[in-house]
Amino acid sequence: MPEEADIQRCFATEYVTARQRLLDRAEKMELDVETMAISEKGPHEETLSTDVVWIGPSDASKLILHTSGVHGVEGFPGSAAAMWIMDGIKARELKLPDDCAIIFAHIINPWGMAWLRRVNEDNADLNRNFLPPGEVYEGEPENYARLDHLLNPKGMKKSREYYSIKAAWHAFRLGFTNAKQAVQEGQYTRPTSLQFGGSKLAESSQNFIDWCERRLTNAEQIVWIDFHTGLGPFGVDSLLVAEGADEAGLKECYGKRIQPLDPEKGVAYKIRGGIQAGIEARFPDKVWTSITQEFGTIKPIPLLKLARAENRATQWSGKPPLRLLQSRERRDMLNAFNPRSMKWRRMILQRSRAIIEDAIAHLSEE
Secondary structure, three states, rough: OOOOOHHHHOOOOOOOHHHHHHHHHHHHHOOOOOEEEEEEEEOOOOOEEEEEEEEEEOOOOOEEEEEOOOHHHHHHHHHHHHHHHHHHHHHHOOOOOOEEEEEEOOOOHHHHHHOOOOOOOOOOOHHHOOOOOOOOOOOOOOOHHHHHHHHHOOOOOOOOOOHHHHHHHHHHHHHHHHHHHHHHOOOOOOOOOOOOOOOOOOOOHHHHHHHHHHOOOOOOOOEEEEEEEEEEEEEEEEEEEEOOOHHHHHHHOOOEEEOOOOOOOOOOOOOOOOOOHHHHHHHOOOOEEEEEEEOOOOHHHHHHHHHHHHHHHHOOOOOOOOHOOHHHHHHHHHHHOOOOOOOHHHHHHHHHHHHHHHHHHHHHHH
């Protein structure tokens, strides 16, 4: 079990600190780091990058892939999870089977983490940005237009808006499942609105696809853990898998937390342009076991209210970037997706390592 000192050592307070801790661990473990920088800079004019660490044989046919920070600000606990797993490997508490490697793709959306947003520099949600080859960046869910006025006010708040009451009413009128699906699926028509998937493949997304093309050549079987926070009970991880996955078989390996990306059957919802589906579509020759590990923080309507307020401030307040970074809205987002509770952080580290243990057992059986 991680002690308080372990938690403090793993959780960073800024993107630059988190990245440096990854680099320091890699150096101590004599590991190479592949750095994929983007054009935009951070608040201190620092380079922003996705950094990839590979542990194990470079030609391994079995891989465990751990990704974090697809939703930028979620990268703080995602980075901490990667640090704790690497510490376990260094201490030989986690042992990889033969012909197996583990890869950490640290912070897929570095701009979002550095600037305390879930989206990237184009206001694009990268977990809606990986459309399959040939699919056009167009369209929106059936009921999104009916909710747009509530989700995306055009201007700053001037009087009481009764958001929570209105949100509850819409959820009742549409049905909570339908409302959740409409809000979260991903839309490609409103660039300043929530859940915008982008108008094209983002630079960070292309960087990750290019890395996969370079490095996945020899891989035959890949267990992919994509780390997220937000949905579900406080500190509890839901293990989300695509529709059509072998849920019964996965539950044998990973336990009863396995649930489908189906709004009727769990905390999640169907999405367009998800990173895992997008990569799988580009590499259909691999045997994929793709799991989104989603740790709960706060309830859905309050969480959406914070996302709404942050996007509103970003789009309409007129504040310059550094003032936005220090704004209450950005700090609220950080606390919502990276709670300061020591209990929550301990739970995150424990389960982040536990799922890697399950992945190792899974690959050892093949």
